[in-house]
Amino acid sequence: MTESQDWISSPTSPLRGEVRVPGDKSISHRAIMFASLADGVSRISGFLEGEDTRATARAFAQMGVRIETPTASERIVHGVGIDGLERPAAAIDCGNAGTGMRLLTGLLAGQGFDTTLTGDESLSKRPMRRVIEPLAQMGARIESQSGGLPPLRISGKSTLHGIDYTLPIASAQVKSALLLAGLYAQGETRVTEPHPTRDYSERMLRAFGYPIEFSAGRARLSGGHRLHATDVVVPADFSSAAFFLVAASIVPGSELTLRDVGMNPRRTGLLRALRLMGADIGETNARELGGEPVADLVVRHAPLHGVDVPIALVPDMIDEFPSLFVAAAAATGTTRVTGAAELRVKESDRIAVMAKGLRALGIAIEETPDGAIIHGGALHGGAADSAGDHRCAMSFVVAGLVARSPVKILDCANVATSFPGFVELANGCGFVLG
Ligand code: S3P
Numbered sequence: 001m002t003e004s005q006d007w008i009s010s011p012t013s014p015l016r017g018e019v020r021v022p023g024d025k026s027i028s029h030r031a032i033m034f035a036s037l038a039d040g041v042s043r044i045s046g047f048l049e050g051e052d053t054r055a056t057a058r059a060f061a062q063m064g065v066r067i068e069t070p071t072a073s074e075r076i077v078h079g080v081g082i083d084g085l086e087r088p089a090a091a092i093d094c095g096n097a098g099t100g101m102r103l104l105t106g107l108l109a110g111q112g113f114d115t116t117l118t119g120d121e122s123l124s125k126r127p128m129r130r131v132i133e134p135l136a137q138m139g140a141r142i143e144s145q146s147g148g149l150p151p152l153r154i155s156g157k158s159t160l161h162g163i164d165y166t167l168p169i170a171s172a173q174v175k176s177a178l179l180l181a182g183l184y185a186q187g188e189t190r191v192t193e194p195h196p197t198r199d200y201s202e203r204m205l206r207a208f209g210y211p212i213e214f215s216a217g218r219a220r221l222s223g224g225h226r227l228h229a230t231d232v233v234v235p236a237d238f239s240s241a242a243f244f245l246v247a248a249s250i251v252p253g254s255e256l257t258l259r260d261v262g263m264n265p266r267r268t269g270l271l272r273a274l275r276l277m278g279a280d281i282g283e284t285n286a287r288e289l290g291g292e293p294v295a296d297l298v299v300r301h302a303p304l305h306g307v308d309v310p311i312a313l314v315p316d317m318i319d320e321f322p323s324l325f326v327a328a329a330a331a332t333g334t335t336r337v338t339g340a341a342e343l344r345v346k347e348s349d350r351i352a353v354m355a356k357g358l359r360a361l362g363i364a365i366e367e368t369p370d371g372a373i374i375h376g377g378a379l380h381g382g383a384a385d386s387a388g389d390h391r392c393a394m395s396f397v398v399a400g401l402v403a404r405s406p407v408k409i410l411d412c413a414n415v416a417t418s419f420p421g422f423v424e425l426a427n428g429c430g431f432v433l434g
Helices: 025-037 051-062 098-108 129-137 172-182 200-207 238-250 269-276 311-317 321-330 341-345 350-360 390-401 422-428
Strands: 007-010 016-019 039-045 066-068 074-080 115-118 141-145 149-155 164-166 188-192 213-215 218-222 255-262 280-289 292-300 334-337 364-368 371-375 382-385 407-410
Touching: 007 390, 016 422, 025 039, 025 051, 025 074, 025 098, 025 172, 025 200, 051 066, 051 098, 098 115, 098 129, 098 149, 098 172, 129 141, 129 172, 172 188, 172 200, 172 218, 200 218, 238 255, 238 269, 238 280, 238 292, 238 321, 238 390, 238 422, 269 280, 269 311, 269 321, 321 334, 321 350, 321 371, 321 390, 341 350, 350 364, 350 371, 350 382, 350 390, 390 407
Parallel strands: 016 255, 164 188, 382 407
Antiparallel strands: 007 407, 039 074, 066 074, 115 149, 141 149, 188 218, 213 218, 255 292, 280 292, 334 371, 364 371
């Protein structure tokens, strides 16, 4: 278990400068997975050196994949081929990573050996039935703890067959788990989503030469083909850039440039929501990096006002609600979030954690089963408990910048799961965080 860590974020003068946040977490997980299964050697650059993605790299090392680390943000993966993974000697620890565990569950269901997946305290409370049930329909045998919770015991040597599955809830993790199992299944695996979600698995399978057809909200592939090594360039993680977008929007006089930010439309819902609230965020230098759209974002302080967050934006900003809540707290008027019940089963119950923390800082906020009603107001100092959730912790740091007096944020150690070096980077552009 990571040691508990508390931080203090203090009111600040304008934020200025240029920031390049670390590599995208979702893409980094997938790059390790597909490169491991490919024939040949792949180089990953811009890799997120966070605890979540390192846990995924360790998992493949446990299964016989040689992974070199020439620099912190690079990995050279010696792929073992689609059938080349070896039985790990011990259980695989996915740490805090829901993406790691859910995607691995799909992949491991197709192997010739048994495996056990474990996770930390937070991951051990996260629902896994959403992957277990459709994988069982494909012929997988997976045992969980009661309530569908980890650890998961996945039996190898199952014969998998493709299914045509419509996801009840939009989830890129579930979609990706089924596609990974589909690599090992007889026949075709088809996945349909209620709302399109991030399509990194689909794009990356294609980049690794695997035949796949996909369009918004749909993907299909057949088992039995091979992946061919390729180099992957990982853009900066929009979800990490989000804290700086909100911070510079709410701290008067600020202007920040965020470099190389991944702009996949299935990730940038917060940008659209902030613009609806009156934010001043420009995009320059739009281009492609490793097959993904990227841009530099220039964000200047602007007075924000409350909005009803359009429900259609929810899947495209599912990881950004903690920072949206802070933007709403610092805005004038009321912001309503609906259709976001998934927030209750993320690394923490993000509705409850953000509501409790912001209330402790003087904000009037009502929880609803699938969202919240946030009344913008003056933030005062105090203590906010992140409940070990990396994104809640960083969001409370942003709240501290505009509070009347310092904010103590409890339990911040897990920020390292997605954003190593956050404190240094933040202080480098004017945060007062220690
Ligand atoms: C992710 C998908 C999303 C997101 C998570 C990363 C992915 O989860 O919240 O942080 O990499 O596929 P769900 O699939 O549960 O929505």
